[in-house]
Amino acid sequence: MKQLQLKKVMGVTMSLVLAMSLTACGTSSDNKNDTTGASAAAQTEAAAQTADSGAAASTETVALRLGHTQSTEHLLNTSAENFAALVEERSGGAIHIDVYPSETLGTNTELAEACSEGDVDLYISATGQYTSRYTPFTIVEAFYMFRDLDHMMKFYDSDSHQTLVDGLAEACNVNILADLYYGARQMTTSGKALKTADDLAGLKMRAANEPLPIAAFTQLGASPTPIAYNETYLALQQHTVDGQENPPASISAMKFYEVQDYLNLTYHQFQMLSIFMSDTAMQKLSQEQIDIMYDCAKEVAKEHNTKAIEQEQEYIEEIGKYSEIVEPDIESFREKIAPMYDQFKDQWVDGMYEAIQAM
Numbered sequence: 001m002k003q004l005q006l007k008k009v010m011g012v013t014m015s016l017v018l019a020m021s022l023t024a025c026g027t028s029s030d031n032k033n034d035t036t037g038a039s040a041a042a043q044t045e046a047a048a049q050t051a052d053s054g055a056a057a058s059t060e061t062v063a064l065r066l067g068h069t070q071s072t073e074h075l076l077n078t079s080a081e082n083f084a085a086l087v088e089e090r091s092g093g094a095i096h097i098d099v100y101p102s103e104t105l106g107t108n109t110e111l112a113e114a115c116s117e118g119d120v121d122l123y124i125s126a127t128g129q130y131t132s133r134y135t136p137f138t139i140v141e142a143f144y145m146f147r148d149l150d151h152m153m154k155f156y157d158s159d160s161h162q163t164l165v166d167g168l169a170e171a172c173n174v175n176i177l178a179d180l181y182y183g184a185r186q187m188t189t190s191g192k193a194l195k196t197a198d199d200l201a202g203l204k205m206r207a208a209n210e211p212l213p214i215a216a217f218t219q220l221g222a223s224p225t226p227i228a229y230n231e232t233y234l235a236l237q238q239h240t241v242d243g244q245e246n247p248p249a250s251i252s253a254m255k256f257y258e259v260q261d262y263l264n265l266t267y268h269q270f271q272m273l274s275i276f277m278s279d280t281a282m283q284k285l286s287q288e289q290i291d292i293m294y295d296c297a298k299e300v301a302k303e304h305n306t307k308a309i310e311q312e313q314e315y316i317e318e319i320g321k322y323s324e325i326v327e328p329d330i331e332s333f334r335e336k337i338a339p340m341y342d343q344f345k346d347q348w349v350d351g352m353y354e355a356i357q358a359m
Helices: 040-053 077-090 106-117 135-141 149-156 159-172 209-217 229-236 248-253 288-321 331-344 352-358
Strands: 064-066 095-098 124-126 174-189 206-207 223-226 243-246 262-278 324-326
Touching: 040 206, 064 106, 077 174, 077 352, 095 243, 095 248, 095 288, 106 124, 106 223, 106 262, 124 174, 135 209, 135 262, 135 352, 149 159, 149 262, 159 174, 159 352, 174 248, 174 288, 206 209, 206 229, 209 331, 229 243, 243 248, 243 262, 262 288, 262 331
Parallel strands: 064 095, 064 124, 206 223, 206 243, 262 324
Antiparallel strands: 124 262, 174 243, 174 262
C-alpha cells in the first residue's frame, strides 16, 4: 500500500509535546468571566482539610478509582495504568489506584457526574463532558478552532488555558492534573466519500452528546445523532447512522473501519483528554501526596503525548488497509463552520477566541 503522509495541516513540532500538568480550582463566579489564582489555593485547602480530619494518615493506604471509556488496547489505558503504577511507586505505596477501562464504571456522562460528586476519584475524558455546567470550555471543542497540532499545544501551555482550568474546578469540583493527546479527529462514512463539506448534507453522523459537535454537524448540513461511544460500532453496522468522527487511534481500537467505507481526513479537531481528580479525592491526600499526583500525571502525559503523535500516521495507514482514504478540501469545511462561532462567543471567556487565533 502506498504510504500516506500526514497532512501538512498537522504541523507537528515534537519539541512542543509538553506534559500539560494543569493544576485546577478557581474563584469564578460565572461561566463567562476570567478566573484566576485558584490552583495553589485548592491544593492548600485540600491539604488543610486532610490535616484536620486525619483522612490520609501517612501510615494508611489511600485507595482511589480511575475510570475511562476506552478499550484495554487503547494507548490511553496503557497511560492510565502507567500513571497508577508511578503514583504507587512515588508515594511509597501510600496511594493505590485501580483503573477501570471500557465503561466499567459507567458511560462518559455517568463518569463525569460521578467524578464531580466524588463517587469516582479520577476520570479521563474530554472537557466537553463538563461543558453543560461550564460553557467556556466549549471553545476547545469547536471544529477548526486550531489551525494545527502546534497551535493547539501552544494554547494548552498558555495562561488562557489555565483560566479555563481554574473556572472548571470552581464550577464542577474537578481538578485537571494533566492533559493527554487524543488525536486529530477524522470523519468516517459509509456509502459516500467526503470530498467537500457539501458532501455531508443529509448524512446521519454519530456525535458526542456535547453542544459543539452537535452544532458543528448541524452547521455542516448533517444530521447529528448522539450515541454512546461503546454503542457506535453497532449503530454503524446497522446503518442507524452513516458515519462518525474520532481520532485514528480510536477508530482502530474500536474497529469502526470494519463497518465504514471511507476515512475522510478532515482534521476538524485536534483534541486533548484530561486526567480529572475530584475535590473529594484530593481531600483524602496530604499536600505532599497531591504534589505526587500532579508530578506523576505530568510525567506520564509527556511520554503519552510523544507516543500518541508518533503512532497517529501508523493508525491511518492501518485503517487504509480496510477503508479508502479520502483527502477532502479542508478549506470548504473551514468556511462552512466559521459562522457557527458567533452562536457560542457569548458563552466563552471575553477575548478568549481572539487570544487563541493570535497564538
